[in-house]
Amino acid sequence: MHDVIVVGARCAGAATxxxxxxxxxxxxIIDQDRFPSDMRLSTHLVWxxxxxxxxxxxxLDxxxxxxxxxLTEFSLDLGELVLxxxxxxxxxxxxxxxKRIVLDQILLDAAVAAGAELREGVLFDDVLRDGERVVGITAKNSDGSVMTEQARWVVGADGRHSRVARSVGSTAYHEFPKEAGSLNTFAYFSGVPLKGVEFISRPQRMAYAxxxxxxxxxxxxxxxGTSPRVARQDTEAHFFAAMEAMSxxxxxxxxxxxxxxxxxxxGVSTFCRHPVGPGWSLVGDAGLTVDPITAAGITNALRDADLLAELLHQGLSxxxxxxxxxxxxxxxxxxVSVPLHLFSQDMARLAPPTDEVxxxxxxxxxNQAQADRYFGVFGQTVSPTDFFSPENLQKIANSEQSAAVSA
Ligand SMILES: Cc1cc2nc3c(=O)[nH]c(=O)nc-3n(C[C@H](O)[C@H](O)[C@H](O)COP(=O)(O)OP(=O)(O)OC[C@H]3O[C@@H](n4cnc5c(N)ncnc54)[C@H](O)[C@@H]3O)c2cc1C
Known part of the structure; x- marks a missing residue:
C-alpha cells in the first residue's frame, strides 16, 4: 500500500x-518511458x-x-519599437x-534520492475503485504482465493525452481546438550568438530564440494554427523565409x-481539466494544457506540483x-492558471494589433517599471488579470500623458 502513486515521471510527476x-x-512513480529520456516536443523555457x-x-544548482x-535579458521586437x-x-x-533530458532527470533523481520508488517501462491502464473512490491503479509491465498497486491517492502526471484523466472521467473546460492556437516550427542550432531571449512579433506571426x-x-x-501545413522537405525554406521577413x-x-x-x-489543442476528485488529482499538462506561445507549461507544472504536494501532505498527515x-x-x-491559459489562447490568435494595443x-x-511587469506576465510573476486590469491600463495611459505634458 502506497501513500501516493504518481503516473508520469517528467516535470509534473517527478516534482510531485x-x-x-x-x-x-x-x-x-511509474512511467512508460525509461530514463534518462529526452522530450523534444518542447522549447524548454522555464520562466x-x-x-x-x-x-x-x-x-537550481x-x-x-x-x-x-x-537567461536574464529579454527583448520583444515589435517592428516600430523594441521593448x-x-x-x-x-x-x-x-x-x-x-533540455528535458536534463531537467526531468534532475527532478527524477531528486525524487528517487528522497525515497520515491520509480518503476520504468510501465504503462498505466486504469484506476482501481472502491465505490466512487480511486484506491489504486492497474498497469502493464514491459513483459506484458499486469501490475496492480493500491494507494491512498493517485496523481495523473501523464501529459496532455492523460489516460488517468480519462479513467477518472475528469471533465474539460476552457477548451480550444488546435486550429484556434498557434503552429510552432522550431529546431536546435549551434554557433548562433544571441542577445538574450529574443522575441519578434509581427501581425499574424512571431519568432523567438x-x-x-x-x-x-x-x-x-x-x-x-489555421496556417497550411508545409511539406517536410520545404520546412527549412519556409522557416527562413518567415524569419527573414520578421528579422x-x-x-x-x-x-x-x-x-x-x-x-x-x-500545434496543440488546449484545455483545463477538473483536476481533483475522490482519491485522484491531475498535475501538469494532464490537468491543464496551455498554448505553447507563452512557453508556460513547465512552470505551470512545477507550480501545480508545489501546490498539490502541500495539500496532499496536509491531508495524508x-x-x-x-x-x-x-x-x-x-x-x-x-x-493562477486560468487567466494565463486564456491570455495564451488570445495571444495565439496572433491578431493584428488594435490601436489600443x-x-x-x-x-x-x-515606462520601464510597467514594461518589466509586462515581461512578468510571461515570467509568471505578474498575473495577466492584474496587468491587463482597467486600473493598470489606465495607470499606464496616465503616465504616458504626464510624460507628454512634462516634455
Ligand atoms: C511545441 C511545444 C513547445 C513547448 N515549449 C515549452 C516551453 O518553452 N516552456 C514550457 O514551459 N513549456 C513548453 N511546452 C509545454 C511543455 O512541454 C509541457 O507543459 C510539459 O511537457 C508538461 O509536462 P508534464 O510532466 O505535465 O507532461 P509530459 O512532459 O507530457 O510527461 C508525461 C509523462 O507521462 C508518461 N505517460 C503518459 N502516458 C502514460 C501511461 N499511460 N503510462 C505511463 N506513463 C505515461 C509519458 O511517458 C511522459 O513521460 C511546449 C509544448 C509544445 C507542444
Missing amino acids: ALLLARQGHKVL HAGADLLQKWGL AVRASLCPT KGTPPNAQVGAAFAP WGTNDDQVLSGIILP PDLAARLRAGKREEDWIST GQGDLEETVAAYAPRRDA IQLFTSLAH
Whole structure:
C-alpha cells in the first residue's frame, strides 16, 4: 500500500513525487518511458516563477551545473519599437531552458534520492475503485504482465493525452481546438550568438530564440494554427523565409550557424481539466494544457506540483480530511492558471494589433517599471488579470500623458 502513486515521471510527476517523498510519504512513480529520456516536443523555457521553485527545492544548482545558460535579458521586437524588460518579484531573477533530458532527470533523481520508488517501462491502464473512490491503479509491465498497486491517492502526471484523466472521467473546460492556437516550427542550432531571449512579433506571426544546453540555441517561428501545413522537405525554406521577413538579423545569425536536429512543427489543442476528485488529482499538462506561445507549461507544472504536494501532505498527515483538503487544489490552481491559459489562447490568435494595443506598447516603451511587469506576465510573476486590469491600463495611459505634458 502506497501513500501516493504518481503516473508520469517528467516535470509534473517527478516534482510531485519529490516533494511528497521529502515529506516522508511512501510514493510510487511509474512511467512508460525509461530514463534518462529526452522530450523534444518542447522549447524548454522555464520562466522566473519556475526557476524560483527549482531554487526553493535545491535543484537550481544542478540545472546551472548542466551548463544551461542563465537567461536574464529579454527583448520583444515589435517592428516600430523594441521593448526590453525583466520580470519583477523574482528571487533568482532569471529563466533557464534546460533540455528535458536534463531537467526531468534532475527532478527524477531528486525524487528517487528522497525515497520515491520509480518503476520504468510501465504503462498505466486504469484506476482501481472502491465505490466512487480511486484506491489504486492497474498497469502493464514491459513483459506484458499486469501490475496492480493500491494507494491512498493517485496523481495523473501523464501529459496532455492523460489516460488517468480519462479513467477518472475528469471533465474539460476552457477548451480550444488546435486550429484556434498557434503552429510552432522550431529546431536546435549551434554557433548562433544571441542577445538574450529574443522575441519578434509581427501581425499574424512571431519568432523567438534562446539558449539551451550544449551551447545550442532553440529558435522557431509561430504562425496561426489555421496556417497550411508545409511539406517536410520545404520546412527549412519556409522557416527562413518567415524569419527573414520578421528579422533579417536573426535569420542571418541562424544561417551562419548549424541546425543540429530535425525540424519540429506542431500545434496543440488546449484545455483545463477538473483536476481533483475522490482519491485522484491531475498535475501538469494532464490537468491543464496551455498554448505553447507563452512557453508556460513547465512552470505551470512545477507550480501545480508545489501546490498539490502541500495539500496532499496536509491531508495524508491528518491535518485535515484528506479529500476536503485536496479539493482546494482546483480553485487555487485555476485562480493562477486560468487567466494565463486564456491570455495564451488570445495571444495565439496572433491578431493584428488594435490601436489600443499599439498605444499600450508605445507607452510601455517609456515606462520601464510597467514594461518589466509586462515581461512578468510571461515570467509568471505578474498575473495577466492584474496587468491587463482597467486600473493598470489606465495607470499606464496616465503616465504616458504626464510624460507628454512634462516634455
Ligand atoms: C511545441 C511545444 C513547445 C513547448 N515549449 C515549452 C516551453 O518553452 N516552456 C514550457 O514551459 N513549456 C513548453 N511546452 C509545454 C511543455 O512541454 C509541457 O507543459 C510539459 O511537457 C508538461 O509536462 P508534464 O510532466 O505535465 O507532461 P509530459 O512532459 O507530457 O510527461 C508525461 C509523462 O507521462 C508518461 N505517460 C503518459 N502516458 C502514460 C501511461 N499511460 N503510462 C505511463 N506513463 C505515461 C509519458 O511517458 C511522459 O513521460 C511546449 C509544448 C509544445 C507542444
